[in-house]
Amino acid sequence: GAGVSQSPRYKVAKRGQDVALRCDPISGHVSLFWYQQALGQGPEFLTYFQNEAQLDKSGLPSDRFFAERPEGSVSTLKIQRTQQEDSAVYLCASSSHGLSDTQYFGPGTRLTVL
Amino acid sequence: AQSVTQLGSHVSVSEGALVLLRCNYSSSVPPYLFWYVQYPNQGLQLLLKYTTGATLVKGINGFEAEFKKSETSFHLTKPSAHMSDAAEYFCAVTNAGNNRKLIWGLGTSLAVNP
Numbered sequence: 001g002a003g004v005s006q007s008p009r010y011k012v013a014k015r016g017q018d019v020a021l022r023c024d025p026i027s028g029h030v031s032l033f034w035y036q037q038a039l040g041q042g043p044e045f046l047t048y049f050q051n052e053a054q055l056d057k058s059g060l061p062s063d064r065f066f067a068e069r070p071e072g073s074v075s076t077l078k079i080q081r082t083q084q085e086d087s088a089v090y091l092c093a094s095s096s097h098g099l100s101d102t103q104y105f106g107p108g109t110r111l112t113v114l
Numbered sequence: 115a116q117s118v119t120q121l122g123s124h125v126s127v128s129e130g131a132l133v134l135l136r137c138n139y140s141s142s143v144p145p146y147l148f149w150y151v152q153y154p155n156q157g158l159q160l161l162l163k164y165t166t167g168a169t170l171v172k173g174i175n176g177f178e179a180e181f182k183k184s185e186t187s188f189h190l191t192k193p194s195a196h197m198s199d200a201a202e203y204f205c206a207v208t209n210a211g212n213n214r215k216l217i218w219g220l221g222t223s224l225a226v227n228p
Contacts, residue, residue, distance in 0.1 A: 033214075033215065040221075041220060042220045043216070043218050045215040045216065048214070048215055056215065059215075091157070095214070102148075104160075105158040105159070107155075107156060107157040108157060
């Protein structure tokens, strides 16, 4: 597609529910990133994929967070047993493989945990 | 570790006035620096970036920024503000050895008054 797409755009979950957030990167982009943006804050890095390999997951806040990119294209961020503190906008970005290549962002998924 | 400080969480200017948004960074290695803009309910869009070479970088919508190593700064400017510039602006830093993950400032909300 023309840009990075994310679905759903909005998700409301009850505390304790599992959620899955999808990211479709720009076709051909090797690198894929997930960020978490709390209200009024800058984005915080969660995890990074190069093709299907998850090279950095140091930003995942707990073992309830899991990300995958099995075929090196679409990625899913899964949050198990959601908590209120998980409420945030989850941003996906993709880029080519160059060191200084621009990260292109999707519109984000706004997750609200009640 | 790298970090970014954006001075002023809210900046208000009159239409036609100079826009100056401040960004200071901390990095022990040569940084790559970025400014992104976020309009309400939209994804982050790259304004400009510095990687190597010329320290004065021009971006979209008439914005520019200058990398000053001695001051560890990368301030964003625009000579004449337009109403459509009202948005949230984020400064970010990364480097070649950082798996390309972006470290973000907290953002500056720009208001443009008629």
